[in-house]
Amino acid sequence: MKVAELADKLHLECLTKEGDLNLEVTGCYIGDLLSWVMGRAMEGDAWITVMSNVNIIAVATLSNVSCIILAESVTPDPAVLEKADAQGINVLRSTLSSFEIAKQISEVAGL
Amino acid sequence: MRRTYDIDGKDFSVAGAASSDFKVLLKKLGIPGDVIRRVSIAMYEAEINTVIHGGGGKCEAEIADNRIVISFIDQGPGIPDIDAAMQEGFSTASEQIREMGFGAGMGLPNIKKYTDDFQIQTVVGKGTTVTLCINL
């Protein structure tokens, strides 16, 4: 399932303008410790986090996740979205908890 | 082919810039995706360590015919006990640094896992050089 379709189905708010919404979501990873995400998230994963500083964009760029989903209505630091757009990273946001988001991804994307 | 980068030790918001730039180069050169992934993970961890522990420094990255060699050089505090530092979960990072998502103590173990060869040269009070090797 593409990021655009996932965003639509889960009612995710798309915070970025330059991300590639046609990327395929092939899995899901939940984590806030950047080293864990770097080492364990797989290419194509939707990465769910409550970490909101600019370092998440470098991690997303290097790990090739398909999108970042900020859980529980987290507000990103101002520089985050600017950098995300510069690097072409999708940043989405949900009001739900990480667990709820992951459950819904599993349901709608058949993962 | 060589690239060198200055690693800023104060501005945490640009941490990972060298790794991101080098990744773009590897992609352009048509290096296989799994190799790029391993280089990216290991290089990012070493770069972050140079920023948060080493107080900044420089990075020299070289792509040769059969391997990629990347060194991070700093003049920071050095590592008193390398065996301890290599343990998963060991970290001397401050609370403030942990709040940014760093300091999981997984950096050096991740580097070891994703490289073919990895060396630490360190002198307490003088600095640290970490060299990563990934075969092509």
Ligand SMILES: Nc1ncnc2c1ncn2[C@@H]1O[C@H](COP(=O)(O)OP(=O)(O)O)[C@@H](O)[C@H]1O
């Ligand atoms: N360049 C460096 N200079 C000084 N100390 C370092 C350096 N790199 C690593 N260390 C030490 O090794 C420890 C473990 O590093 P690492 O596994 O990357 O975990 P983390 O960076 O999360 O603390 C660090 O907490 C620090 O004490």
Ligand SMILES: [Mg+2]
């Ligand atoms: Mg580290």
